[in-house]
Amino acid sequence: MMKQSTEQTPWYQSNFALFEKNLNGESSSRLHAMRMEAMARFTEMGFPTTKHEEWRFTNVSPIARATFQPSFQSDAAGLSSEDVERMSFGATHRLVFVNGHFVKELSSIGPLPGGVIVGDLASALKGNDELAHGSLGKHASIQENAFTALNMAFVQDGAFIYVPQGKVVEEAVSLLFISTGSTHRYIAPRNLIIVGDHARVTIAESYLSLANHGSLTNVVTEITAGENAVIEHDKLQNESPQAYHIASLHVHQKEKSNFISNSIAIGGGLVRNNVTSILDGEYAECTLNGLSVANGMQLIDNHTTIDHAKPNCPSHELYKSVLDGSSRGVFNGKIFVRKDAQKTDAKQTNMTLLLSDEATMDTKPQLEIFADDVKCTHGATVGQLDADQMFYLRSRGIGTTLAADILTFAFASDVVNRVHVDGLRGQLEALVHAKLGKGRER
Amino acid sequence: MLHINNLHARINGNEILSGVNLKVQPGEIHAIMGPNGSGKSTLAQVLAGREAYEVTEGEVLYEGKNLLELDPEERAREGVFLAFQYPVEIPGVSNTYFLKAALNSIRKHNGLEELDAVEFLKLIKQRMKIVDMDESLLSRPVNEGFSGGEKKRNEIFHMAVLEPKLAILDETDSGLDIDALRIVADGVNKLRRKDNAVIVVTHYQRLLNYIVPDFVHVLMEGRIVKSGTKELALELEEKGYDWIKVASDSTLATA
Ligand SMILES: Nc1ncnc2c1ncn2[C@@H]1O[C@H](COP(=O)(O)OP(=O)(O)OP(=O)(O)O)[C@@H](O)[C@H]1O
Ligand SMILES: [Mg+2]
Numbered sequence: 001m002m003k004q005s006t007e008q009t010p011w012y013q014s015n016f017a018l019f020e021k022n023l024n025g026e027s028s029s030r031l032h033a034m035r036m037e038a039m040a041r042f043t044e045m046g047f048p049t050t051k052h053e054e055w056r057f058t059n060v061s062p063i064a065r066a067t068f069q070p071s072f073q074s075d076a077a078g079l080s081s082e083d084v085e086r087m088s089f090g091a092t093h094r095l096v097f098v099n100g101h102f103v104k105e106l107s108s109i110g111p112l113p114g115g116v117i118v119g120d121l122a123s124a125l126k127g128n129d130e131l132a133h134g135s136l137g138k139h140a141s142i143q144e145n146a147f148t149a150l151n152m153a154f155v156q157d158g159a160f161i162y163v164p165q166g167k168v169v170e171e172a173v174s175l176l177f178i179s180t181g182s183t184h185r186y187i188a189p190r191n192l193i194i195v196g197d198h199a200r201v202t203i204a205e206s207y208l209s210l211a212n213h214g215s216l217t218n219v220v221t222e223i224t225a226g227e228n229a230v231i232e233h234d235k236l237q238n239e240s241p242q243a244y245h246i247a248s249l250h251v252h253q254k255e256k257s258n259f260i261s262n263s264i265a266i267g268g269g270l271v272r273n274n275v276t277s278i279l280d281g282e283y284a285e286c287t288l289n290g291l292s293v294a295n296g297m298q299l300i301d302n303h304t305t306i307d308h309a310k311p312n313c314p315s316h317e318l319y320k321s322v323l324d325g326s327s328r329g330v331f332n333g334k335i336f337v338r339k340d341a342q343k344t345d346a347k348q349t350n351m352t353l354l355l356s357d358e359a360t361m362d363t364k365p366q367l368e369i370f371a372d373d374v375k376c377t378h379g380a381t382v383g384q385l386d387a388d389q390m391f392y393l394r395s396r397g398i399g400t401t402l403a404a405d406i407l408t409f410a411f412a413s414d415v416v417n418r419v420h421v422d423g424l425r426g427q428l429e430a431l432v433h434a435k436l437g438k439g440r441e442r
Numbered sequence: 443m444l445h446i447n448n449l450h451a452r453i454n455g456n457e458i459l460s461g462v463n464l465k466v467q468p469g470e471i472h473a474i475m476g477p478n479g480s481g482k483s484t485l486a487q488v489l490a491g492r493e494a495y496e497v498t499e500g501e502v503l504y505e506g507k508n509l510l511e512l513d514p515e516e517r518a519r520e521g522v523f524l525a526f527q528y529p530v531e532i533p534g535v536s537n538t539y540f541l542k543a544a545l546n547s548i549r550k551h552n553g554l555e556e557l558d559a560v561e562f563l564k565l566i567k568q569r570m571k572i573v574d575m576d577e578s579l580l581s582r583p584v585n586e587g588f589s590g591g592e593k594k595r596n597e598i599f600h601m602a603v604l605e606p607k608l609a610i611l612d613e614t615d616s617g618l619d620i621d622a623l624r625i626v627a628d629g630v631n632k633l634r635r636k637d638n639a640v641i642v643v644t645h646y647q648r649l650l651n652y653i654v655p656d657f658v659h660v661l662m663e664g665r666i667v668k669s670g671t672k673e674l675a676l677e678l679e680e681k682g683y684d685w686i687k688v689a690s691d692s693t694l695a696t697a
Pocket of ligand 1: 481484485
C-alpha cells in the first residue's frame with residue numbers, strides 16, 4: 001500500500017522545498033519564478049475531483065492520495081544502447097530520458113540540416129537559450145489544468161526541438177521516456193517543439209516502464225507549427241499496469257500548417273491524454289487520431305480540443321478504443337468554431353469495440369459553433385463485434401477465436417496504419433497484437 | 443451427400459422454412475428458383491450455420507453426419523461453402539490474409555499441413571485464373587468497396603481456393619455483366635468433380651445455360667413445391683410462378 005501523508009506537508013510541497021535548496025543560485029532565475037508561480041497555482045487548485053466537468057469520468061483520487069517522489073537526477077538504469085535502440089524502433093535520432101532526465105550516453109543523433117536543434121531542454125534552459133525560455137509555457141497554461149501547473153512546478157528536463165524555417169528533418173525523432181525504480185516516482189518531462197515556416201519534422205514520444213510500480217508520469221508537450229509547417233506527432237503510451245500517466249499536448253498552428261497526431265495508448269493503469277490544437281491561421285489542417293487498447297482494470301481517457309480560430313480550416317478526428325475485461329474508456333472531443341472561422345470543415349469519429357460485458361465507454365462530443373457557414377460532423381459508436389462479419393469469417397472455416405482476433409485487430413490497425421513512420425508502425429502492430437492476444441487468454 | 447428432411451426454420455418468431463425436403467448426390471447440380479422472399483437465402487444460410495435462424499423441426503444429414511449440430515466453421519472445414527447473396531465487407535482485412543486464414547483452418551482440420559506464404563501465393567495465383575480475378579482485389583480489404591460484380595466474382599474465387607465438396611451459390615449471377623457471368627459460370631464448371639455437388643440459387647434461366655443443372659426445384663412459401671429437370675427452368679422463365687402456386691394449392695386441397 002502507498003504511504004499516506006495525513007498531517008504532514010504534501011509530497012509536492014516538501015519536495016519542492018528540497019528541490020529549491022539544491023538549485024545553487026538558479027533560484028533567482030526567471031525559470032524558477034515560473035516554477036514558484038506554478039506551485040502556488042497548483043496548491044491553490046489541488047488535484048481535480050470528479051466534480052470538475054473535465055474530470056467527470058476519471059477519478060484521480062488514487063493519485064491525490066498517493067505520495068510520489070520526484071527524481072532530481074539522471075540515471076542510465078543499467079540500460080544498454082541496444083536496449084534503447086530496440087525500444088525506439090531503430091530511429092536515427094533518439095533522445096532517451098530515464099525518469100524524466102536526459103541520458104546522453106543512451107541517446108544518439110544522426111546528421112541534421114544546419115540550424116536544427118534536437119536536444120534536451122535542461123541544457124537549453126541552462127544555456128539561457130532565448131527560444132527555449134520564451135517558448136516554455138506559451139501554449140500550455142498553468143491556470144486551467146492542475147496537472148499542467150504541477151508539471152511546470154518541477155520543470156527540469158525533456159526534449160527541446162527546433163526546426164528553423166524551410167528545414168526538413170527527414171527521419172523521425174524518437175523521444176524515449178523510460179520509468180524505472182521501485183519507488184512511486186513522480187516523472188514530469190516537458191517537451192518543447194518549435195517548427196518554423198515551411199519546415200517539416202516527425203516526432204515520436206514513447207513511454208515505457210522497466211518495473212511494475214505506481215509511478216506518476218505527468219508530461220506536457222508544446223508544439224508551435226509555423227506557416228506551411230508539416231508535423232507528425234506520434235505517441236505510444238505503454239507503461240506498466242500500475243502506472244499513472246497524465247499527458248497534455250498543446251499545439252499552436254499557423255496558416256496552412258499541417259499537424260497530425262497519432263496517439264496510441266496500450267499500457268498504464270490510469271491514463272489521461274489531453275490533446276489541444278488551435279488552428280490560428282487560415283487553411284491550417286489538423287488530424288487527431290487515437291487508439292486505446294485496454295483490459296483488466298485500466299482506464300484510458302482521451303480529451304481532445306480542436307479550436308478553429310480562423311476560417312477555411314479542415315480538421316479530422318478518429319479515436320478508437322478496444323476495451324476488454326473491466327477496463328474503461330473515456331472520449332471527450334471538443335470542437336470550437338469561433339465567430340470568424342467560416343468554412344470550417346470539422347469531422348469527428350469515435351468508435352469503441354467492447355470485448356466484454358464489464359468494459360464500459362463514456363463518449364461525448366462537444367461542439368461549440370459560433371460561425372454560420374461551417375460543416376461539422378461527429379459520430380460515436382459503441383458496440384460488439386459485427387455478427388454478419390463474424391458469420392462470414394466462420395462460414396469460410398475460420399474458428400470463432402481467430403475470427404474475433406482478426407476483426408479486432410483490423411479495427412485497431414485502422415489507427416496504427418495512420419502512423420507514417422515504418423519502424424514505429426511495425427512496433428505498434430506487434431504491441432497491439434500481443435496485447436489483444438493476452439486479453440483473450442484471460 | 444446432403445439429405446434435408448422436413449426442415450422448418452424461423453427467425454424472430456416468423457416461420458420462413460416450412461418443411462423443406464431435398465436430396466443431393468455427389469456430382470449433381472441442383473438449381474433452386476423461387477419468388478423473392480420465398481426462403482431461398484434462408485435455406486442457404488441455415489445450411490451454412492447462421493445462428494440467427496432457429497431450426498424448429500426436421501433434420502439435415504451431410505455425408506451421414508447431423509449438419510445442424512456443427513458450428514459454421516466446422517461445416518466449412520467439412521466442405522460446405524456458401525457464396526453469399528450479399529457478400530460481407532471486412533474492412534482492414536486483406537483478401538489474401540483472409541483466404542490464407544480460411545484455407546489453413548480447413549487444411550489443419552483435415553490433417554493437412556498449413557501452407558506457408560510462398561505456397562499460398564502460388565496457389566492463389568493459379569486459382570485467380572479460374573475466375574479471371576483482378577490481382578488488385580487480392581490486397582484490398584475483403585469486399586470493401588468492391589463493385590457488386592466484383593463481390594460475386596470474389597465469392598467464386600474463394601470457392602476456387604477452398605475447394606468445397608458442397609457449394610451453395612446464392613444468386614451469384616445477379617450483379618454480373620454478361621461476360622463476367624460466363625467467366626464465373628465457367629469457373630464453377632472447372633471446379634466440378636464427380637464427388638462434388640453444387641446448389642445454385644438463381645432467378646434467371648440464363649445462368650443455367652452455363653451451369654447446367656441436373657435438377658431444378660421451385661421453393662415457394664418455405665417449401666419445395668415442384669421439382670423437375672432443366673426444362674422446368676425454361677418453363678418458369680416463360681410462365682412465372684403463379685401457375686405452380688395454383689397447382690400446389692390444388693394438390694393440397696385434394697390431398
Ligand atoms: N431477420 C429477419 N426478420 C424477419 N424476417 C426475415 C428476417 N430475415 C429474413 N426474413 C424474411 O424471410 C423471408 C425469406 O427471406 P429470404 O432472404 O430467404 O428470401 P429469398 O427467397 O432469398 O428472396 P430473394 O429472392 O429476394 O433473395 C422474407 O420474407 C424475409 O423478409
Ligand atoms: Mg435470397
